Amino acid sequence: MGLFRGGRGSGRHWPGRKPEPADEPIDPARPELSDTDLHAQVEDLILRELGGTPLLDDVPTPLSVARIIAWFEEHEFSYFLDNDGDLGGLWRGRLFYFFLFGEDSEILQIRGQWNREAAIERLEVVLEACNEWNADRIWPKAYVRVRDNGMVHVISEVATDLEDGVTDAQLGQLLNCGLSTGNMLFDAIDELFPDPAAAAP
Structure with missing residues (x-):
């Protein structure tokens, strides 16, 4: 359903607004609006007519490691850069890494690791728990890795x-999501094992 169906001169007007003439003269002294200014004016008009509130000026900008670190420092979280330059930290004793993938480092991946490990004999039970988690929840994706020593790690x-x-604000929500849901998964595995x-003895 279009908000502006009919257009100028169609005989349809917004309530309480004085109708504009169908053939408004063009003022040559009035500067042409840029696309950005025109877009902003349209947003303001829609918000006024619908009784909304002004939009925030928080504009999406490219993802970077520096922005993630700035979020850590703002919230006084400890972090490190390992020998490979990967960004990580400990939350509730669990190790989390923050990777940027893609040609322009545009894909954020938050990967956590359970702070304990299970014997290979427990693999079937751990896999079943991860599958049930993935079937019931959107975040995080749960899976296992079997190390060379035969121990099972939950990721x-x-x-x-x-x-x-x-x-x-969006970046903060994503980081919170990765950390909080990851810890929820690991809490569930702790309850299982x-x-x-x-x-107490």
């Missing part, structure tokens, strides 16, 4: 394509 992963950029050292 969480949240990936987002930010080709069109991301605002600071309680840590014997955490229980």
